[in-house]
Each structure stands twice: as structure tokens, then as C-alpha cells.
Amino acid sequence: MTSMPRWVLAFAVALLVATPALGQEYRGRVQGSLNDQAQLALPGAQVTLRNDATGVAVTRTTGPEGRYLFDYVDPGTYTLTAELNGFTTVVQRNVIVQARGDVTVDVLMKVAGLNETVTVEASPVAIQFNTSSKDLTLDQKAVQSLPIISRNPTQLAYLSPVVRNAGNKNETSPYHHWAGNDMDVGGGTYRRNDVLLDGTPLEAGPKIAYTPPMDAVAEFNVATNAVDAEYGHSAGGIITMSLKSGTNQYRGSGYFVGRNPGWNAVTNRVSRQHSDNAYSQGGGTLGMPLRRNRVFLFGTFEISRVTEVLPRALTLPTALERQGDFSQSFNRDGSLRVIYDPWTSHFAPDGRTIIRDPFSGNRIPRDRWDGSTGTSAIAGRRSRA
Numbered sequence: 132m133t134s135m136p137r138w139v140l141a142f143a144v145a146l147l148v149a150t151p152a153l154g155q156e157y158r159g160r161v162q163g164s165l166n167d168q169a170q171l172a173l174p175g176a177q178v179t180l181r182n183d184a185t186g187v188a189v190t191r192t193t194g195p196e197g198r199y200l201f202d203y204v205d206p207g208t209y210t211l212t213a214e215l216n217g218f219t220t221v222v223q224r225n226v227i228v229q230a231r232g233d234v235t236v237d238v239l240m241k242v243a244g245l246n247e248t249v250t251v252e253a254s255p256v257a258i259q260f261n262t263s264s265k266d267l268t269l270d271q272k273a274v275q276s277l278p279i280i281s282r283n284p285t286q287l288a289y290l291s292p293v294v295r296n297a298g299n300k301n302e303t304s305p306y307h308h309w310a311g312n313d314m315d316v317g318g319g320t321y322r323r324n325d326v327l328l329d330g331t332p333l334e335a336g337p338k339i340a341y342t343p344p345m346d347a348v349a350e351f352n353v354a355t356n357a358v359d360a361e362y363g364h365s366a367g368g369i370i371t372m373s374l375k376s377g378t379n380q381y382r383g384s385g386y387f388v389g390r391n392p393g394w395n396a397v398t399n400r401v402s403r404q405h406s407d408n409a410y411s412q413g414g415g416t417l418g419m420p421l422r423r424n425r426v427f428l429f430g431t432f433e434i435s436r437v438t439e440v441l442p443r444a445l446t447l448p449t450a451l452e453r454q455g456d457f458s459q460s461f462n463r464d465g466s467l468r469v470i471y472d473p474w475t476s477h478f479a480p481d482g483r484t485i486i487r488d489p490f491s492g493n494r495i496p497r498d499r500w501d502g503s504t505g506t507s508a509i510a511g512r513r514s515r516a
Contacts, residue, residue, distance in 0.1 A: 157330040157352075157371050159232035161201040165193050165213055165330040168241050172197030176240075183208045184378040186424035206270075206350045206373050208228045211238075225254040229268040230352040230373045256268035267291045269351045271375070275308075282345050282388060282412055285311035285326065288370055297321040300320045305412075306435055311339035312371070317355045320367025327371045346384050346416045347377040347431040377418035377427030385415040409438040455495035469493060 161180055165173040178199045181188040182209055188373050191199045209226040218240040228234055236255045269277075269287055279286055288294045298313025298321065312322045312334065326333045333339040354369040389411040414433030423430050451459055461469040471487035479486045490496070 134393070152485055156203070157230050157327060157373050158203045158205055159230065159234065161204055161209070161228060161234045163199060163236040163238060165197045165199070165238045165240060167218070168239065173215055173218070173240060174212055176218075178238075179212045179214075180204070181210045181212070183210055184380075185376070185427060186309040204228050205376070206232070206370065211236055213238045213240060215240060217242060220248040222248060222250040223255065224250065224252050227270070229270065230350040230371050231266065231280070231354070232268070253364050258373065266352055266354045271349050274345065274348050274351055279345065280388070281305070281310070283307070283310055283342055284345050284348045284351060284372055285339070285370060287351045288314060288368075290315070291316075291353055291355060293317045293355050294353065294368070304435065304437075305342045305433070308338040308340070308342055309336070311342060312337060316353065316368025316370075316442060324367035325369045327369065329373055330371075343372060343374060344414055344416075344431050344433040346386060346414065347374050347429075348371045365492070375418060375429050377420060377429040379420050379423050379427075381417075381419045383415060383417040387411070387413040392440075408440055409436075411436045455497070455500065457490075457493045457495070460493070467493065468497065468498060 165176050165178070167173055172193075172195070174193050174195050174197055176193045176197070176199075177190055178193060179188055179190045180201045189201060191201060193199045206228055209228060211223040211226050213221045213223075216463065219242075219316070221238050221240055223236055223238065226234060226236060234255060267288075267290060269290070274287065277287065277290075280305050289296065293316065295315050296313065297315040298309060304310070311326045314324065315321050316324055322337045326339050328341065328343060333341055350373045352369075352371040354371070358502055390409065392409050412433065412435045414431065416429070416431045418427065418429040420426070420456065449460070452455070457468060457470045462468050469489045470493055471489050473487060475488040476485050477487075
């Protein structure tokens with residue numbers, strides 16, 4: 132019998148001793164109560180919550196007060212079914228659970244014969260009765276429909292009237308990871324916010340570590356005040372993004388966003404400099420079931436290409452300067468570009484400022500040249516300590 136490779140043993144030990152990393156919760160909850168027509172609680176009823184996209188279902192039993200609770204519910208659209216012998220089966224469709232949402236679905240059941248079912252198509256009231264947090268939540272349809280040229284999902288936070296760009300307003304593209312935290316949420320929170328992706332903090336100093344593609348984001352939420360204690364390490368707002376997951380259907384998307392400089396109007400020299408900038412971004416997503424109602428796969432790919440024209444004016448040494456002669460070297464204002472001898476550094480009469488003497492004739496002597504390169508060693512200008 133061969134011995135187990137060391138790396139396999141080390142990996143197994145790491146799995147055994149690893150502790151779970153606790154992040155902030157991005158999932159929501161669904162709760163409510165079951166009552167009969169006399170407003171009496173119905174304990175012992177079976178309540179099933181089923182994800183419409185994945186088919187995953189979870190069942191709870193109402194307690195003595197007829198209440199039920201589904202916690203850690205992924206964002207999405209669900210169907211809730213309540214069943215109890217001797218009562219009508221109630222099916223509540225279009226239960227929309229948002230990121231960090233708390234949905235209350237109270238069910239009224241009436242006595243009826245066997246196999247009688249009442250189906251409610253209208254969505255429950257979206258008001259969150261169990262929290263004082265003020266949130267702005269955008270569902271998957273809104274995230275995909277809103278035109279954002281930067282294609283940076285963190286910029287959706289600016290739809291809230293209390294959020295403003297407090298940093299570099301040009302740092303908005305997906306590869307500019309400053310953009311996710313360069314905002315004030317409610318005032319005075321610049322780079323003090325909390326940016327979460329599926330409950331995992333993304334901050335890496337003043338930046339965020341990863342910016343997901345727009346098409347990969349299922350929901351976006353920004354909380355501006357009175358957040359729960361689990362978010363207490365943030366001095367500002369809470370930005371929460373949740374990624375899509377695969378479903379029981381094969382679904383995908385493809386996109387391309389581009390800016391062609393050949394289509395730009397040229398009106399003056401300044402606009403011509405900027406008209407040569409080219410930008411393109413493309414990608415796609417794919418979601419599928421690996422095992423229906425059990426295991427799913429979702430993947431995304433994105434690539435960005437940016438070409439920017441940045442004019443620069445550079446000055447090369449003249450033939451005299453390459454010989455150490457700066458007697459004909461002038462600044463833009465016409466003054467002589469004085470070259471100082473670093474070996475003559477000494478204190479000025481004030482005893483604090485270090486000054487240097489210029490080379491005679493503004494020429495570097497031959498014996499001060501760098502022999503390894505055959506070029507003159509150009510000393511620095513006057514400096515202060």
C-alpha cells in the first residue's frame with residue numbers, strides 16, 4: 132500500500148482545521164403568520180417556499196402562534212404555499228425577495244373541502260415592517276436596463292439622492308477600483324463605506340478588490356442609515372451586490388459597448404486631442420443547471436480595451452549639453468538654466484538652507500564626467516534642507 136502524498140495530507144488537514152469566514156449577510160428573509168377567518172392562529176401548518184428559477188424548495192411548520200420564518204433566502208422570486216388539513220391550500224405567487232430584504236407574507240385560510248386551492252398572483256406588500264433601515268434596491272431588470280456608460284455596477288449608488296461622487300469623477304470604469312468607495316453616502320463617508328459582494332467585504336484600502344461585470348449582478352442595494360449591528364464596522368453607507376446564479380434553464384447574454392473615435396466631431400485642437408481616444412468593452416454570461424433543482428453553474432467573462440491619447444512635450448539634450456556645456460541652455464522664460472556643483476554644498480548664512488555654487492561658465496569639467504558612460508554627470512539645482 133503506497134503512502135499518501137504529503138500535499139494531499141496537508142490539504143486534508145487544512146480543510147479540517149479551517150474555520151468559516153463570517154461575512155455580512157446579503158440574503159433576505161420571508162416571514163409571516165397563518166390565521167383563519169376568525170383571526171385565530173393556525174399552528175402546525177406546512178409552509179413551503181419555492182424558488183421559481185431554481186426549483187429549490189424549503190418547508191417550515193408554523194409555531195403555536197401560527198408564525199413561520201424563512202431565513203437566509205437568496206434574492207429572487209418565490210412561490211409560497213400554505214397547507215393545513217381542513218383548510219384551503221393557499222398559493223402566494225410573485226414573492227419578491229430583494230438583497231437584505233425582509234418580506235412579510237400573512238396568509239388567511241378558510242375552512243373548505245378537500246383539494247381546494249386559492250392562488251394569489253399579486254405580489255405581497257413590499258414594505259419592510261421589521262427594520263428602520265432606509266434602502267435603495269434595484270432588481271435584476273433595473274440593473275440590466277439602466278444605461279451606465281462606465282459599466283461599473285457600484286455607480287448605481289448615485290441613483291440615491293443622498294449619494295454623491297466625492298473623489299475622482301473620472302475613476303468610474305470597471306478597472307478603476309477606486310470608484311466603488313469614492314462616494315459620500317449621507318455625507319462625510321468618503322472612503323469609509325462598506326462594499327459587499329454576496330456578503331464578502333471588497334475593500335482593499337481606499338479601493339475595492341474586485342468590480343463585477345454589470346451583467347453578472349442580480350441585485351444592487353445601498354443602505355444609507357440605521358443599518359443593523361452586523362455592519363457596524365462601516366462609518367458610512369452599505370453597498371451590497373449579489374451575483375446571479377444558474378437556474379433550471381439555459382440562459383446567457385452577450386454585450387459590446389464601444390466608442391469609435393472616427394465618429395467624433397472635431398471642432399478645435401483640444402477636441403482633436405480627445406477625439407482619438409478609443410474605448411471598447413465586451414463580454415457575456417452563461418447560466419445552466421448541472422443537476423436540476425440541485426446544482427447550478429453560472430459564469431461570466433469581460434474584457435476592456437482603452438486607448439488614450441495623452442500629448443507630452445519632452446526635451447532631449449543638445450549637442451553642446453552632451454559635451455557638458457550648458458552655457459547655451461535657457462528656460463522658457465529666457466533665463467539661463469544654471470547647473471550647480473553638488474560637491475560645493477554648504478550652509479547659507481541663515482545656517483539652515485543648503486546652497487551650491489554653479490559650475491564656472493555653466494560647463495561641467497571633463498574630469499567630472501561619468502567614465503562608464505562617456506556622458507557628463509549633471510548636478511542638481513539649488514535645494515533646501
